[in-house]
Amino acid sequence: MQTYDVVVIGTGAGGGMVIKTLCEAGLKVCALNAGRQAVPAKDFRQHRMPYDLKFRGFGSPAQRAISIGYMDNEYVAPDAWEHDIAYSTGEGTRWTWPRSNLVGGKTNFWGRSSARMSEIDFKAASRDGYDVDWPVSYQDIAPYYTRVEELIGVASTVQNRPSNPDGKYLPPIRFRCLDYILEAGARKVGVPYLPDRIAQLTQPYQGHPPCHYCGNCTEGCDVGAFFSSPYFLLPLAHATGNLELRTNAIARQVLVDGEGKAKGVAYVDRTNRQEVEVYGRAVVVAASCISTAQIMLNSRSPRWPTGIANSSGQVGRNLCDHMYGTAGFGYLPQLLGQPSFPDNVSAATVAWLPRWQNLDNPRQENFIRGYSFYPGGGCDEFPSYYNDIEGFGASYRAEIKRRYPTPVSFTVQAPSQRSEKNFVDIDPVKKDIFGTPQVRVHFQWDENTFKMWEHAKQVSEQLFRSMGGVYQGHGEPESPGWSLHETGTCRMGNDPKHFVTNRFGQTHDVPNLYVADASVFLNCTDKTTTLSILAFALRTSEYMTTQFKAGAHTSQAPNQG
Amino acid sequence: MAGQGPSRRELLQALTLASAASTFSGFSRWSFAFAESSTQHHHGVASPAMVNPVYRPQFFSPSQYRTVDLLAELILPAVPPAVEAASPKPQPGAREAGVAEFIDFMVFSDATLQTPFRDGLQWLDRASAPAADFVSLTAFQQNALLERLAYKAKQQESEKAGQQFFLLFRKYTVMGFYTTRVGLESLDYPGLTFYATSPGCTHAGNPEHAGL
Numbered sequence: 154m155q156t157y158d159v160v161v162i163g164t165g166a167g168g169g170m171v172i173k174t175l176c177e178a179g180l181k182v183c184a185l186n187a188g189r190q191a192v193p194a195k196d197f198r199q200h201r202m203p204y205d206l207k208f209r210g211f212g213s214p215a216q217r218a219i220s221i222g223y224m225d226n227e228y229v230a231p232d233a234w235e236h237d238i239a240y241s242t243g244e245g246t247r248w249t250w251p252r253s254n255l256v257g258g259k260t261n262f263w264g265r266s267s268a269r270m271s272e273i274d275f276k277a278a279s280r281d282g283y284d285v286d287w288p289v290s291y292q293d294i295a296p297y298y299t300r301v302e303e304l305i306g307v308a309s310t311v312q313n314r315p316s317n318p319d320g321k322y323l324p325p326i327r328f329r330c331l332d333y334i335l336e337a338g339a340r341k342v343g344v345p346y347l348p349d350r351i352a353q354l355t356q357p358y359q360g361h362p363p364c365h366y367c368g369n370c371t372e373g374c375d376v377g378a379f380f381s382s383p384y385f386l387l388p389l390a391h392a393t394g395n396l397e398l399r400t401n402a403i404a405r406q407v408l409v410d411g412e413g414k415a416k417g418v419a420y421v422d423r424t425n426r427q428e429v430e431v432y433g434r435a436v437v438v439a440a441s442c443i444s445t446a447q448i449m450l451n452s453r454s455p456r457w458p459t460g461i462a463n464s465s466g467q468v469g470r471n472l473c474d475h476m477y478g479t480a481g482f483g484y485l486p487q488l489l490g491q492p493s494f495p496d497n498v499s500a501a502t503v504a505w506l507p508r509w510q511n512l513d514n515p516r517q518e519n520f521i522r523g524y525s526f527y528p529g530g531g532c533d534e535f536p537s538y539y540n541d542i543e544g545f546g547a548s549y550r551a552e553i554k555r556r557y558p559t560p561v562s563f564t565v566q567a568p569s570q571r572s573e574k575n576f577v578d579i580d581p582v583k584k585d586i587f588g589t590p591q592v593r594v595h596f597q598w599d600e601n602t603f604k605m606w607e608h609a610k611q612v613s614e615q616l617f618r619s620m621g622g623v624y625q626g627h628g629e630p631e632s633p634g635w636s637l638h639e640t641g642t643c644r645m646g647n648d649p650k651h652f653v654t655n656r657f658g659q660t661h662d663v664p665n666l667y668v669a670d671a672s673v674f675l676n677c678t679d680k681t682t683t684l685s686i687l688a689f690a691l692r693t694s695e696y697m698t699t700q701f702k703a704g705a706h707t708s709q710a711p712n713q714g
Numbered sequence: 715m716a717g718q719g720p721s722r723r724e725l726l727q728a729l730t731l732a733s734a735a736s737t738f739s740g741f742s743r744w745s746f747a748f749a750e751s752s753t754q755h756h757h758g759v760a761s762p763a764m765v766n767p768v769y770r771p772q773f774f775s776p777s778q779y780r781t782v783d784l785l786a787e788l789i790l791p792a793v794p795p796a797v798e799a800a801s802p803k804p805q806p807g808a809r810e811a812g813v814a815e816f817i818d819f820m821v822f823s824d825a826t827l828q829t830p831f832r833d834g835l836q837w838l839d840r841a842s843a844p845a846a847d848f849v850s851l852t853a854f855q856q857n858a859l860l861e862r863l864a865y866k867a868k869q870q871e872s873e874k875a876g877q878q879f880f881l882l883f884r885k886y887t888v889m890g891f892y893t894t895r896v897g898l899e900s901l902d903y904p905g906l907t908f909y910a911t912s913p914g915c916t917h918a919g920n921p922e923h924a925g926l
Contacts, residue, residue: 200906203893209816211889214824327914333921355912366909487923493902495913532904539888540881544864545789546857550805550900553888557901621922 157183157397158701160418160433162404162448165258166683167670167690168439169382169390170301174694176395180701183431184390185402185420187440188232188254191261191383196230197373203534210534221251222635224262228372233261237423238403239585240443243595247632250443250594256400257382258441259637260683262371265379266502266527267307267352267684269298273316273512274678277522280515284571287675288646288656291318297688305380305687306358309350316508316523316679323355326503329496331531331561334485338620339506344612349505349527352380352684361385366498368534380683402429404444405589406452406461407436407666413456415666421587435665435697435706438643438672439690442472445672446577446642447592462643462660467653471644472575472594473677475566475636476602479628480526481613482562484538487621490555496531504528506563508679510608520604524567525679526612530560541625561622563613566636567605568677569598577642596633606630638682643672658693665706669693769815773822778835781848783814785838788860789887790897806896808887816890817883834879841876 158180161168172184191197203210212220212227220226225234235252242248253259272291278284295318302320309322325348328336332346339346353370354363364378377384390396401423408417408430417432438445446469452461460468508523515521538560542552569575580591610627617624646652649661658673660666669690671682700706771779792807808814821827839847841859848856862868863880891897917923 202895202898202906204895208820208823209889209893211820214826326912329913330915330917330923333915333917334923337922364912366912367907368905485923487926491926493904495904495907495909497905498909498913532901534898534903534905536888536892536901540885543866545860545884547791547793550790550793553892554901 154432156417157181157431157433158706159183159435159437159697160185160431161437161439161669162418163258163439163441163445163670164256164387164398165382165439165441165670166260166686167441168437169257169260169386170687170690171437171439171667171669171694171697172396173386173390174691175698176390176393178694178698178701179393180395180698182390182396183433184396184398185404185418185431186254186256186258186398186400187238187403187423187444188235188256189400191230191233191255191257191373193373193375193377193383196233196255197261197375198228199369199372199375200367201228221249224371225251226372228369229262233373237586238589239583239591241580241583241591241593243593246594246596248594248596249632249634251635251637252441252444254403256398257387260381261373261383263381263637263683264371264502264681265352266349266505266681267302267305267380268350268507268680269318269320269688270294270678270680270685271316271318274680277515277676277678281511281521283521284676285646288652293656294685294688294692297691298684301684301687301691305352305385306354306361307350307352307684308348308355310348312345312347312507314345314347314507315512317350320350322350323358326351326353326355326498329503329531330488330491330494330558331485331496332504332528334487334620334622335504335528335561335616338616338622341619342612342615344506344509344616346504346506346528349502350684351502353502354378366495368495368497399431403587403589404438404440404448405587406448407438408432409452409454409456409461409663411456413454413461413663415461415663421589423587426587435667435701437667437669437694437697439669441670442639442642442672443577443592443594445668445670447579449643450577450579450592451590457662462653462662462666464662465650465653467644467651469577469642470573471571471641471676472577472596472639473569473571473641473674474596474633475568475638475677475681476598476606476630476633477636478565478606478630480563480565480606480609481617481624481627482560483617483623483625484556484559485530485561485620485622486559488558491558493532494558496558497533502527518604518608520601520608522568522570522601523679524565524605524609526609527564527566529562529564532558533560561617563609563616565606565609566638566679566681567602567609568679569602569633571641571676572597572599575599594634598630598633638671638677640671640674640677640682643668644675645673646675657696658689659696659700667693667697769812769818771818773818773828773831774835777847777849778832779814779818781835781838782817783809784849784856785883786813786817786887786890788856789884790891805900808891811891811894811896813887813890813894816893817886820886820890830879830882833875834883837876837879841873 159182161184164186206227235254275287278286311319336346402420404420410416415436419430449468450460506526510518510523575596580593583591643653645654786808790808793805821831842848845851863877
């Protein structure tokens with residue numbers, strides 16, 4: 154029976170980076186992925202015109218009934234998003250959980266915004282007194298950010314903002330008409346309007362083709378012009394000859410030896426529902442925040458009766474997420490009747506309004522920390538504003554055309570703060586169709602996040618006024634989970650009593666068990682998570698290779714214990 | 715999102731549309747490629763040609779279907795060149811775009827739409843009395859009836875059901891029209907194409923875009 158050096162659960166940003174790094178270091182890796190391999194040319198239909206699809210992109214009633222969000226639609230293969238692994242929610246919790254279990258996970262479909270976190274984020278507790286600092290400084294992580302950016306290619310500009318450390322960037326995506334109008338309006342309000350940091354290639358880069366600006370990136374890119382694990386990481390791992398990738402392998406629990414050290418992973422083969430065991434000298438869990446906690450909590454043994462590496466009781470606790478919502482929408486009369494323009498070429502992340510609140514004084518606003526905005530708008534594939542216009546006939550048609558370049562909206566990205574009330578545990582009764590006890594999510598937005606939301610709504614209205622736009626209203630916050638930016642179920646920290654892993658992602662209790670996804674993050678910030686997952690996972694996997702070289706993780710034998 | 719489980723899977727099988735589609739004779743005005751079987755890169759490639767010259771409604775009766783086709787064309791009619799600024803030639807409307815076929819297919823496929831559409835069409839015919847039905851009205855009368863439903867200033871409290879049906883029908887007309895080649899061309903839809911570099915604003919020196 155073969156024992157690998159490392160068994161890695163998950164092939165997304167975190168798992169993919171670990172797999173690549175370990176394989177390149179000469180370690181034998183078995184990677185488990187809960188779904189199948191994607192075939193981009195077949196599974197991603199982002200180049201389809203709506204009339205090439207049976208339901209014109211709106212999806213069949215059956216698909217709409219189970220769709221978990223805008224990316225789970227007729228343009229991607231029906232099994233691209235997970236619908237079979239059930240989960241529970243605690244009383245009063247609404248949790249939308251878009252999971253992609255294709256190889257590469259959510260990196261196949263992500264929003265590509267890639268700002269670095271900063272010292273203001275890592276030392277936020279020291280600044281405002283809430284919760285605890287991260288156990289790392291920006292200086293610890295900065296070199297890893299640089300190497301990740303070199304690997305994946307990020308387009309942006311140097312911006313010199315305290316909360317947004319600059320990196321080395323490819324040329325930015327050009328501003329559209331609406332960006333210049335919004336930028337002028339933002340200047341009057343006194344808020345920043347800048348090119349986003351976006352992992353989308355604006356020029357050929359290390360063998361990857363540049364973006365061709367077709368739009369619809371979140372339906373998957375079939376040429377690989379933005380970072381995803383299957384295009385940028387896994388091929389490098391495969392090239393070493395050190396990777397065995399097992400697909401449709403749904404990890405159920407980490408197996409332990411008699412001393413409670415990790416010796417492998419038990420998984421369910423999705424295709425036949427049989428349980429299979431695979432053995433390794435070390436195990437990395439990178440299944441994404443909630444699934445990682447589920448696997449660890451389900452890994453019960455005499456040595457770990459409440460779940461592996463959970464002597465602190467903190468596995469599954471401290472769940473955070475980004476509140477998303479349309480804080481304001483309207484249109485720009487300046488552009489009424491203007492010729493159509495390809496505004497949607499990069500799926501609306503050309504620019505952003507990075508956090509400007511609480512930077513000089515951490516208690517300047519009536520909330521702590523801060524949020525950011527993403528603007529969207531212009532000529533889209535569908536005139537979704539059609540209901541704002543009265544009437545029918547030739548005049549109705551003409552008005553739809555006249556309004557076509559003008560819509561604008563602001564999406565808020567506001568972090569929740571760490572709370573005792575937000576956590577995941579294991580449902581005491583329910584099991585999914587594979588026989589695995591279901592994970593159960595408990596989550597409520599906190600007061601601080603709602604204050605950010607109120608603030609964002611006011612700023613949106615001001616922006617519309619100052620840019621000469623017509624403000625039409627605002628949306629409501631999306632349900633928790635919708636952003637796909639959950640963090641914090643296995644937080645890192647120096648004290649084993651209060652944190653699951655050390656500052657390298659190695660669990661305090663089980664030295665040959667590591668966590669390499671956003672589970673280790675202390676909290677959400679105003680930034681997205683993927684770039685930081687990549688940077689922290691790179692750091693974790695290089696720490697692992699030094700451990701292997703120093704002779705750690707060599708003692709396990711498969712049938713021991 | 716809670717409560718997914720084996721019962722949902724069984725439900726899915728019961729709801730699947732594959733069996734319906736397999737006996738489907740095809741559209742006359744638009745066709746869908748079964749994307750599962752295609753692997754080609756689709757930039758600017760023409761869609762497969764239409765397959766069936768005569769559309770046979772799946773849900774509506776022949777007389778209902780005539781009303782659907784007429785209503786769609788009244789909502790998004792063919793227009794002369796002047797109406798949409800960028801178009802140098804007359805623009806086809808909902809009829810040419812096959813919107814009635816789309817609506818029939820969507821209503822056929824979605825049980826939750828069937829009663830609202832059936833009742834709505836019946837409401838419209840009754841509101842057309844003393845004429846036999848909506849299609850028997852003169853064009854002037856049809857327009858007047860729709861204006862009563864469409865414009866707040868002309869709406870009547872007693873016609874709430876008709877107003878709701880108008881909005882539902884208009885929604886599906888818009889969905890059916892602006893997802894066709896004809897509809898997207900009427901917007902000069904600029905996406906799903908190939909740009910060598912990111913297309914940027916061309917109004918240098920006028921960042922606020924005043925007086926365009």
